[in-house]
Amino acid sequence: MFNFKSGKWIIPISLSALVLGACGEGSNEESSAAEDEGGDIELVYVTWESEVASSNVIGNVLEEAGYDVTLTSIEQAQMWQSVAQGDADGFVAGWLPSDMKHDYERYGDDMVELGPNLEGNRTGLAVPEYMDVTSIEEVTEDNFDEIVGIDAGAGIMSSTEEALEAYDLDITLRSTSDAVMTAQLGEAIENEEPVVVTAWQPHWIFNTYDLRFLEDPEGIYEEEEEIRTMVREGLEEDHPEAYQILDNFYWEAEDMNEVMLDISENEMEPAEAAQEWIDNNRDTVDEWLDTESDS
Structure with missing residues (x-):
């Protein structure tokens, strides 16, 4: 995992360690503090180039909004399980309707679906x-x-x-x-x-x-998919501003490609490449951060 404030990578020892990021956030006192002063947010993601890019971008944006964000790389099934169980706060890496359909069918009812953050992927x-x-x-x-x-x-x-x-x-x-x-x-x-x-x-x-x-006459692979944002139940009550920012998060394929290319070809660190994109796309990011008009 990468902690933005410490600037260090930490390899999680087990899935149970994820509980630390979210436990105890349900009290009214902590919810009020989170709303006023930010709080801890943990996002999980699979280590695909695309999800490294999107997770770092939204992580930086949440940091800008005052949250202490931890990004945890994890296996696909555990990504879904951790959010469904409330051990992590969410992810922006739900490839649906087909690619992660089995995990969606198993865990989708136990979390909150915020809709697509990118469309037209395949x-x-x-x-x-x-x-x-x-x-x-x-x-x-x-x-x-x-x-x-x-x-x-x-x-x-x-x-x-x-x-x-x-x-x-x-x-x-x-x-x-x-x-x-x-x-x-x-x-x-x-x-x-x-x-x-x-x-x-x-x-x-x-x-x-x-x-x-390659052509797929049998239609095994979906030609038009979307990447959805999924969060744990109770996040809206515990961290309403973070919830709204995650709900507002939406970008295009060319945006994601810019970040990926900076990481892969320009050898930038993921958080650095994410910030470069944020700085160059201020109007879009400000729309994600605009939680007042939607509250």
Whole structure:
């Protein structure tokens, strides 16, 4: 996790540690103090490039509003579970309706859904433009050694497992991470070698490389998804201003790409890249911070 005030990364030992960020916030006395003076907010996120960008941006904005924000990187299922149980305050990383549908079905009723913070995103299998392969049906061992995936718990990995079955593909899907996947993709492209990866947009790889999604005749992957903001029950009463800022949070794919590119290509720290975007998009951020008109 990254604590903005200390400027240090802390690796959580267990999910139970998340309880510290939210326990005891329900009393009237603490709710009043939070409303007047900010308070502690913990946001959880999966370590995808897109969610690193969005979580750091909204984290910086909440800091600006007077909150002490902690960002905790966590596995996808635990991200949903921690907010549903009230152990963390929320996340801005809900890829729906399909990519995280199983977690949504299991935990969605136990948290508050604030709607999309970004629309028009999509997932699928992608290849470099120099390849002749155009459809998922052609993802065979004749054309590729394997499919380079990300972490095993990600929704896109479950969808890809479904695709292997639907298209009767005899090829290995290898679990890695976002960072490993992008590194292998870049190496393959540099040598013009065959490569197919689990991919999603927005992601900086589509700005850096000439890539395309493979056609999906069976409709396994959704072409139009959205990223939703989810928060714990009781957050509105405990921290009404933070709740409203999270509810106001909405941006476009090109905004997210700017932050991701600063992190990946300009080698900026996530919080620094987030602040750079905030400083350059003051009007948008001020709209997120405008809680008076919506209260």
